[in-house]
Amino acid sequence: MHRVARLLARLVEIDTVNDPAHGRKPAAEAVESIGKLLASHGFRAEVLESGGYTTFYTVMGAGRPVTLFMAHYDTVPPGPGWSMDPFKPVVKDGRLYGRGSADDKSNVAAMTIALAGYRPTRGTVVVAFTGDEEVGGRHGAKMLAEMLEREDLWPDYLVNGDGSFSKVITRRRGAYGARVSVKAEPSTAPGRVVEKVFEARLLNKGTMHSAYFMPGVDTHPLVAASEHVRLGDYRVTELEGEWVKSNVVPRSVLLRYAEPGVGRACYDEGLTRLLRAVLPLHRAPLRPERHSDYGVSVMPNMYERGGGRHTLILDVRIMTLDRSAVEEGLRAVLDEVLGDYDLRVSGGSGWLYTPRSSRLVSLALNVQAELGLPREPVEAGGASDSRYFSPRGVEAIDYGPLGGNIHGPDEYVSLEHLEKAVSFYRLVAERIHG
Numbered sequence: 001m002h003r004v005a006r007l008l009a010r011l012v013e014i015d016t017v018n019d020p021a022h023g024r025k026p027a028a029e030a031v032e033s034i035g036k037l038l039a040s041h042g043f044r045a046e047v048l049e050s051g052g053y054t055t056f057y058t059v060m061g062a063g064r065p066v067t068l069f070m071a072h073y074d075t076v077p078p079g080p081g082w083s084m085d086p087f088k089p090v091v092k093d094g095r096l097y098g099r100g101s102a103d104d105k106s107n108v109a110a111m112t113i114a115l116a117g118y119r120p121t122r123g124t125v126v127v128a129f130t131g132d133e134e135v136g137g138r139h140g141a142k143m144l145a146e147m148l149e150r151e152d153l154w155p156d157y158l159v160n161g162d163g164s165f166s167k168v169i170t171r172r173r174g175a176y177g178a179r180v181s182v183k184a185e186p187s188t189a190p191g192r193v194v195e196k197v198f199e200a201r202l203l204n205k206g207t208m209h210s211a212y213f214m215p216g217v218d219t220h221p222l223v224a225a226s227e228h229v230r231l232g233d234y235r236v237t238e239l240e241g242e243w244v245k246s247n248v249v250p251r252s253v254l255l256r257y258a259e260p261g262v263g264r265a266c267y268d269e270g271l272t273r274l275l276r277a278v279l280p281l282h283r284a285p286l287r288p289e290r291h292s293d294y295g296v297s298v299m300p301n302m303y304e305r306g307g308g309r310h311t312l313i314l315d316v317r318i319m320t321l322d323r324s325a326v327e328e329g330l331r332a333v334l335d336e337v338l339g340d341y342d343l344r345v346s347g348g349s350g351w352l353y354t355p356r357s358s359r360l361v362s363l364a365l366n367v368q369a370e371l372g373l374p375r376e377p378v379e380a381g382g383a384s385d386s387r388y389f390s391p392r393g394v395e396a397i398d399y400g401p402l403g404g405n406i407h408g409p410d411e412y413v414s415l416e417h418l419e420k421a422v423s424f425y426r427l428v429a430e431r432i433h434g
Contacts, residue, residue, distance in 0.1 A: 004422050005096060005415050008109040009089040010037055011073065012098035018074035018134040019245060025052065026074055026131050034073055038108075038129070042116035045129075048147060051139035057128035059153065061120035066153050067432055068126045069115060069425060070385060071107035071161035072133035072140065075100040079208075079244040081251060081409035095412040102403025102413040104133065107161025110401065110418060114425035121434030126153060133162070133385050134245075136175075136347060141385035155394050157360045159428055160352075162384040163400030164207075166417045168364045168377045170397055172352035173211070173292050175383035176316040176326050177246055179344045180281070180334065181309045185269035189235045191258040193265045198224045199252045206404035210249045210299035210315045211381030215282075221253040222300045226278035234258060235267035236275050243302050247315045247382065248407045250301060271310045277338045281314065286329040290319035290353060293379045298330075309342075316345075317381070321391065323348040350387030352396055360395040367427045371420050382406075399424065 001009070014033050016026040026034075031054045038045060038056060045056035078086040078099050086099035100106075108129050115127050126148065130140030148154055163169050198221035204212055213220065222241065229236060238256040255275075258265035278300050286296045294317065302313035316326060327345040334341050354361055356377055365375045380398060390396045401417035 001091065002415070002419050004109050004113045004418055007041055007112060008096060008101065008106055008418065011105040011109060012089040012100055013087055015087055016074045016100065016131070017077050018132060019077050020135060024077070031131060038112055041112050043112050048143060050143040053132040053139040055128055055130045055140050055144055057126060057144065059124060059126050060118055061124040061433065063123055065123045065156040065432060066126065067123070067157040067159065067429065068128065068148070068155040069111050069159045069161065069429070070128045070130065070141065071111055072104045072130045072385065073108050074131045074134050075103065076134050076245050076248060076407050079248065079409060080242050083410055094415050096415055097410055097412045099411055101411050102164045102400065103406045103411070104162050104400070106403065106413045106418055107400050107421065110421035111161055111425050114422045115429060118429060120429070123433045124153060125429055125433055126155070130385065136349065137385045137388065141388045142349070145388045155389065157432065158386060158389045158394050158396035159425065160384055160386045160396060160398045161400055163380055163398045164403040164406055165378060165400070166402040166420065167374050168361060168368060168397050168399060169380045170352070170354045170356065170361055170377040171292065171379035172382065172384055172386065172398065173294065173317040173319050174321065174348050174351045174387060176318070176323065176345055176347040178314040178316055178330055179311055180274070180314065181311040181342045182270040182274050182338065182340065184271070184308050184310060186266065187269050188264045188266055189258045191261045191265045192263055193237050193256055194259045195254060195256045196228065197252055197254050200249050202249070207406040208249050208251065208408035209382050209406050210247050210301050211294070211297065211317050211383065213249060213297060213299060214294070215297070220282070220299065221250055222278055223282050225253050225255045226275050228255065229257065229272065229275050230279060236272040237265065237267045239271065239275065239303055241303060246302050246313045248301055249299065273338055274310050274312055277334065278312065280333050280337050281330065284329050284333045286318055286326055288319040289321070290351070292319045294381055319351055321348060321350060350391040352384060352386040352390045352398060354390060354396050358395045360397055363431050364397055364428060367424055367431065370427065371423055373420065
């Protein structure tokens with residue numbers, strides 16, 4: 001294997017799952033192993049710590065311009081459906097499989113091989129690897145941004161290694177999280193309890209990331225279950241699903257409900273009302289500030305029960321910095337369809353939006369041409385740590401080698417494109433800094 005592939009395989013073996021809702025984040029031992037592995041490949045890092053998360057970074061050169069190369073080493077949970085151990089990398093048919101192989105340890109490996117020990121002849125290059133992108137980046141990229149501003153190293157350009165297309169990404173929507181909860185209200189109704197399974201049907205089978213869900217094209221299992229309950233006027237007894245994370249579409253949902261018939265069946269009125277509300281929430285009329293090819297999406301990806309309440313967790317994607325507008329739009333729906341409820345909205349740090357005419361985009365597209373890769377910039381569905389820089393005027397792009405099954409089972413990266421990513425990062429640095 002090429003040197004970058006060997007490094008990536010070692011990185012995949014280190015469990016850096018980030019899921020605080022279930023008590024998981026990169027352990028100190030895992031982070032220490034990451035640091036030692038990077039050092040063994042010439043990446044001499046300083047450490048920035050915040051909120052129990054670690055960012056590794058190094059500064060090379062001095063003066064202007066300043067370019068920040070950034071990637072993240074934390075991952076989402078493996079989730080169900082894997083045909084292999086997600087933390088034991090497998091190389092097959094030109095691909096390397098494993099959790100984080102594409103998102104985002106591929107970019108950590110590629111940047112390390114491309115830039116460790118690089119000496120710019122003009123300006124400053126900063127390389128940073130954060131550990132909390134999958135939960136919003138507030139203790140990683142946000143803290144890094146504040147440190148760079150204090151040190152007079154605010155970047156003119158940002159190359160954020162977080163993509164899976166081998167294409168230059170110039171747009172991403174902002175991300176919000178919303179929690180809608182209602183009281184549990186056990187009751188009974190005439191009939192018997194039956195169950196029905198609803199499965200996700202996605203045209204883009206390469207990812208379960210909810211930001212890539214396209215209404216009218218894809219089928220969300222919980223939205224389908226909601227419509228089933230609404231059409232049949234059913235009373236919901238219980239809800240189960242392959243819940244992974246707030247930004248991951250569940251592969252399936254199991255619905256138990258009371259069907260009219262002989263006898264009496266137990267159900268929950270609060271859960272019934274909440275499930276009825278899923279469909280209109282999914283279609284909530286939120287107003288964006290900028291264009292996105294993906295429009296606006298409100299994705300009901302998680303359900304929790306506890307403390308006498310039923311809670312729905314929504315992943316909201318929209319081109320706006322106005323959290324209050326998102327909350328008002330959701331409340332307008334909930335007031336009509338749910339009645340008594342509790343709503344909490346969080347997130348909304350920013351977006352990625354860089355014009356094609358910018359110097360960085362033009363330069364990156366020229367490098368793409370040299371490498372025989374696509375020259376058309378694209379929009380990506382998921383949010384990224386570029387959101388802490390792009391709204392403040394930094395010319396920013398996202399990038400990453402071709403891969404698939406992001407946030408899903410059997411995640412992989414193309415080894416050919418992984419090697420090209422090394423060349424991409426090196427050439428971009430050299431075009432700007434010599």
